[in-house]
Amino acid sequence: MMSVTLDTGALIAMEKKKPRAMLLLLAAKQHRAELFATTPVIAEWWRGRTDRREDIKLGITIVPLPQPAAEAAGLALGRIGARERGKLAVDAMVMAFAALQGGGLVYTSDVDDLTRLQEFFPSVRILSV
Numbered sequence: 001m002m003s004v005t006l007d008t009g010a011l012i013a014m015e016k017k018k019p020r021a022m023l024l025l026l027a028a029k030q031h032r033a034e035l036f037a038t039t040p041v042i043a044e045w046w047r048g049r050t051d052r053r054e055d056i057k058l059g060i061t062i063v064p065l066p067q068p069a070a071e072a073a074g075l076a077l078g079r080i081g082a083r084e085r086g087k088l089a090v091d092a093m094v095m096a097f098a099a100l101q102g103g104g105l106v107y108t109s110d111v112d113d114l115t116r117l118q119e120f121f122p123s124v125r126i127l128s129v
Helices: 008-015 019-029 039-045 051-058 067-078 082-100 111-120
Strands: 002-006 033-038 061-063 105-108 125-128
Touching: 002 019, 002 082, 008 019, 008 039, 008 051, 008 105, 019 033, 019 105, 033 039, 033 082, 039 061, 039 082, 067 082, 067 111, 082 105, 082 111, 105 111, 111 125
Parallel strands: 002 033, 002 105, 033 061, 105 125
Antiparallel strands: none
């Protein structure tokens, strides 16, 4: 089974029923992919309960950010410019989590931002939703 880490943009794309995002949910329902979202991603995405958000949650595995991923994200953030740290904090956590999952895929709408972090997490592939 393929392991896929989602960022906030991927969850928003699922909410908006974007075709590539819907294919991810279908793959999860067919047990061909396991979709992960960390709690920091949920914090960025969640703006209140809706039926659509509840349906999306059923198709993903929500996990607390493991301490090693938090530490790896912190190291990456420490190496980039101070102005960008806040903007890239959750993205760094997503990339670090995916790297700890053995690499795999991250689906995002922020390909440019995550690509900036890829030098710190070279085993992670970034794909656009």
